[in-house]
Amino acid sequence: MISKATRVLSLLNKTEKKAYTIMTLSLFAISLLSIFVLAPGIKVVASFQKKLVEAKKADSQLSVKIENLVKAQQQLKKYEAEIKKLNSAIPNSLSQDIILKRVAFISAESNTIVTEIKFEGDNSVKEEGGLIEISLSFNVNGSQDNIFAFLKSLEEGDRLIKIRQVAIRKDEDINTVMIESSVFYTK
Amino acid sequence: MEEIDINLLPKTELEKLPVRKRLFFWIIKYGRVIVIIFQSILILLLFYKLSLHSQINDLSDTIEQKVEIVKSLSDTEAQTREVQKKIAQAKDIKKSSFIPSIYITFLRQNVPNGIAIEEIIIENGVLKISARSKYTTLFGEMLENFASSGKTIDIILLGAKFGSESEDFTFDIEIKMKNI
Numbered sequence: 001m002i003s004k005a006t007r008v009l010s011l012l013n014k015t016e017k018k019a020y021t022i023m024t025l026s027l028f029a030i031s032l033l034s035i036f037v038l039a040p041g042i043k044v045v046a047s048f049q050k051k052l053v054e055a056k057k058a059d060s061q062l063s064v065k066i067e068n069l070v071k072a073q074q075q076l077k078k079y080e081a082e083i084k085k086l087n088s089a090i091p092n093s094l095s096q097d098i099i100l101k102r103v104a105f106i107s108a109e110s111n112t113i114v115t116e117i118k119f120e121g122d123n124s125v126k127e128e129g130g131l132i133e134i135s136l137s138f139n140v141n142g143s144q145d146n147i148f149a150f151l152k153s154l155e156e157g158d159r160l161i162k163i164r165q166v167a168i169r170k171d172e173d174i175n176t177v178m179i180e181s182s183v184f185y186t187k
Numbered sequence: 188m189e190e191i192d193i194n195l196l197p198k199t200e201l202e203k204l205p206v207r208k209r210l211f212f213w214i215i216k217y218g219r220v221i222v223i224i225f226q227s228i229l230i231l232l233l234f235y236k237l238s239l240h241s242q243i244n245d246l247s248d249t250i251e252q253k254v255e256i257v258k259s260l261s262d263t264e265a266q267t268r269e270v271q272k273k274i275a276q277a278k279d280i281k282k283s284s285f286i287p288s289i290y291i292t293f294l295r296q297n298v299p300n301g302i303a304i305e306e307i308i309i310e311n312g313v314l315k316i317s318a319r320s321k322y323t324t325l326f327g328e329m330l331e332n333f334a335s336s337g338k339t340i341d342i343i344l345l346g347a348k349f350g351s352e353s354e355d356f357t358f359d360i361e362i363k364m365k366n367i
Contacts, residue, residue: 033221073260086273160277
């Protein structure tokens with residue numbers, strides 16, 4: 001191998017030898033400087049560029065978020081009454097007293113008599129995504145028209161009631177409606 | 188006139204010089220050029236780095252300010268999320284519930300006078316009724332009304348009885364309603 005290189009070198013003239021020496025030394029110097037001087041500098045710049053891109057992304061995301069929050073604030077103000085209704089439909093506590101008052105009010109308004117009202121025990125409490133469902137059943141007596149009026153008022157009430165079953169029975173002149181329903185509140 | 192090139196300095200023959208001198212020759216003539224080029228690149232990189240640094244600093248300040256604004260609006264965010272959640276929950280509840288008055292109105296519109304309804308059960312889109320009438324023709328009329336209302340899927344006769352003493356026709360039917 002060495003003898004082959006020596007043979008090749010002996011074939012080169014003076015100018016070629018000079019050129020090859022200069023080129024070899026130059027390439028060696030460029031490589032060394034690139035590895036030990038240029039590469040660390042480029043690395044630092046690249047990391048700064050990465051940081052800048054991330055900062056720009058975060059900045060634009062924050063701008064969008066602020067814009068959305070300002071819009072949300074305006075919407076909350078605009079729909080204040082509706083939100084109040086929504087909070088009454090699904091309040092943040094069970095508020096049994098309010099439900100009982102409401103049923104009593106509807107009953108008085110529709111000339112019906114509530115004979116039984118029952119909040120089911122803990123076994124029937126369901127919770128899903130922070131929404132708690134409590135079973136509520138009640139029996140109401142009255143004339144056919146009054147019972148219909150009671151049901152209508154119940155549907156239109158502020159508190160959201162999920163009616164699962166309605167059974168209306170007529171025994172002689174007394175109409176009885178048994179309603180199985182659920183009320184909801186959030187934690 | 189012929190041009191004569193006279194160089195009185197002895198010509199350096201690189202290949203004849205010792206390695207140390209050869210290296211020195213290269214450094215003086217070519218190495219310095221390479222070093223200068225690299226230094227220029229490094230200076231450019233330094234300036235670029237400084238400019239990036241100042242941009243990052245400016246952006247960091249802006250981000251800090253914006254984070255403070257977002258923090259001050261955190262109540263709005265929480266309230267909005269709660270409202271959105273409640274709207275979705277209310278929609279789900281309404282979807283799984285039914286409105287009894289719609290079914291009762293349906294019966295009132297389609298059950299002819301002369302049929303006395305004794306029991307109505309409404310559950311999961313199914314309406315069950317137990318009723319009596321003195322005339323079987325009214326039963327037929329009622330079924331026709333139900334079918335032509337366009338609100339029913341199936342009408343199933345669960346039971347029918349004709350009382351010979353009372354002369355009453357009693358029946359139980361189940362009506363599967365369309366989503367109303």
